Amino acid sequence: MITLEQVAKTIGELPILEAVSLSVKKGQFMCLVGPSGCGKTTLLKCIAGLRTYEGKIRIDGRLSQGINPKIGYVFQEFSLFPFLTVKGNMEFGLRIQKKPRKEMDDIVASLLDLFLLQGFEHAYPHELSGGMQKKVAIARALATDPEILLMDEPFVSLDAQTRNMLQKELLRIWNKTHKTILFITHNVDEAVFLADRVMVLTRRPATVKEEFLIDLERERDRTSPEFVSVRKEILKELEEEYVEQVDRGYKGL
Amino acid sequence: MKKICSLLLVILVVGCLSQQEGGIQSIDDLNGKTIAIPGKATVQDFLLQRFLRDNNITATTIIVGPPEMIQTLESGGIDGFIAWEPYPARAVVEGEHMLLVTSREIWPHHPCCVLAVQKEYLAENKDVVLAVLASHMRATAFILENPQEAIRIGVDFTGMSEEVVSQAVQTIEYVYEPNYAGIKDYLEQLLEMEYVSSDDVGDMDTFLGEFVNSQLIEEAAAYSCSNLDRIVRMGYLRADLHQLALFVALDQGYFEEFGLTVELYVFSAGPQEMDAFGSQDIDMGYLGIAPATTKRLNLGIPIVILAGANNEGSALVVS
Amino acid sequence: MRTHKVFIVFVFVVVWEVVAVLANSRFLPSPLHVGTTFWNLLSSGALFRHAAVSLARVLAGFLLALAVGLPLGVLMGWFPKMENLSVIIEMLRPIPPLAWIPLAMLWFGIGFQSKAFIIFIGAFFPILSNALLGVRETEPYLVEAGRVLGASDSQILRNIILPNSFPSILEGLRIGLGIAWMCLVAAELTGLNPPLGLGYLIMEARDLGRADTVMAGMIAIGVIGYAMNIALRQLEKRLVRWRP
Ligand SMILES: Nc1ncnc2c1ncn2[C@@H]1O[C@H](COP(=O)(O)OP(=O)(O)OP(=O)(O)O)[C@@H](O)[C@H]1O
């Protein structure tokens, strides 16, 4: 369970986050959408303990301080360690925790199964496709069995087919592991397909603009009228932010 | 990996320790020591080899520029050096080092520095060459007649103290006649040392007859002219008192009397000066007979010896 | 590929031979003449002795540069405060290693240390700057990825920064070794004890007016430098298989 109370962040003179309050229940899948550059990544890094901030962030009710082993993180960038194999990447957190060899091997084997990556354990990241790299990055985050998974646009820069396939796989894994997931995207379709709840953020400085409960049955159909109508509503909210941004941009000229 | 590391360490340590110690009192103490020469195939290299051979001594010879010799001796890098004056005198006067043997003791009246000219230049500019020769002869006579004045000029030329210079000139025989017999002796020993090959020499007297020109000296004695209006490019060795005649001639304005301007080019040892002859960057020059002969033969650099500058005048110094 | 290279070398030698024959000068000995001299030096063992001494000098200076430059470069890249040292480094770097020769002779004489010192100066800066660069250019998200997985500062340095900078570090070693080799030969051209080394071989041959030996020495230097470069590249290929 993640709770944010009035979280704010300024870098230099620039306010990035302003009074962000939200909470994600245990086992819930929440998506954050917002205009690009609004501060989504910054927010996620604050939660992960990678950034300082003002306000309060609680993990399972306890004030968060620094890195929390309950949290796994998937970066927006292709962030695999290029000098380690798939197996080496998956093991990284386990080695830090000094897990015995046997246990590491078991975990890696089950992750390879889970992500359908069998046979690639000795490949280096540069030998993998973009989609596979993203999968390994998610597997690396899951290896230490964190309760919470923070995912920063993990499927951006992938083609539509791969993206759809990985979305389905993610849901499959979420069903199996019951992780709490906070997932950033600026693809509304993706958010509606994946999330229990979608938060729309304002343009920078980001704050919560609107919340949507996605009460659709799982195995969602992207073409169903309900899906399309929720999507439209969210898009409208989001576009407002872009229009204002553009307006402001012109005025600023 | 460990083995390689320890091997490297051993190399390092051995390398650092390999600089031996130990003073030298007598000639025999030279055995196994390290002695610096100004260059391979220099007169000093030649003299040292002769000296070591005559005394049945083996020593390591290394090359150090004469200006660095005293400093290297004092830092322990070498045990002794052989160089042209005034470096030995300076080491004795200023550094309280010991003069172990002079080149006079190694080989009395041995020829040393000579005045050489580019063969082609001689053919085309005989008047200039005669003027230089005449000045050289006059300057040599001046040194013999006015030793005190010559020492003053030597001090200016070398930048060393009067004490050093006056001690140094004592061991130098200033001459101008080319020492034909001595040069022949050199050549024989250069052949023996395999510095030059007999294929290149051919018949020794034929070669020397062409290499050493003794007639011009006589012609120069009678030469007179006052308006040559020419420039000659002249090489010499850094602070080599053997070549004092050049600086006396400059100081006394002998060249000017012929209407001759001398452009000076300094070198740190004879072999380098020979390269400048080879690339035709100098027309004439003072240098040691040994490098002149060696490179005349090995590289075919066409020079002719016109006159001697000095006999003797080198010494072996130890700390 | 290989036959192409052999062919190019062959053409080079032929051109050299033709020019040498046309010039007909002792200043430019023919490849055949130089080859004979090279072979004589090789079979008498002289070339090996010179090369071994030169290599020992290079290795000593190079290892010293590695021992000082690598940690210093890594620390300067890792601790922002250490970076201020670069003021001094950047002022020392443009000084050619050979400009240190007079001081090296004053401080260390003409023996082993003096030459190793020149090599050290030559190899130090490329090793240092490449290590520094490698560390500093490690993507920040790799460091953060380590942090969220629970790695401590020292674990991040050891398990992420160092392996990630390894190609850059190796590149520094390669450049450093190349410069070391070049400096060595120049350093051997002046005051030198013992009188061995490829630079010395060349200087001695110069004094004696033996252009063929000068060229044979140059070839030996070129071949060894080439071989060292190839060896390091092979090493890099084997150690950095993770690079595309
Ligand atoms: N270290 C920093 N220094 C200065 N400004 C920064 C820094 N990090 C982020 N910012 C600024 O903060 C704002 C928010 O950045 P952030 O990366 O959180 O946005 P985002 O919503 O994740 O964007 P995107 O959709 O492109 O991923 C941006 O305008 C960015 O320029």
Ligand SMILES: [Mg+2]
């Ligand atoms: Mg972002």
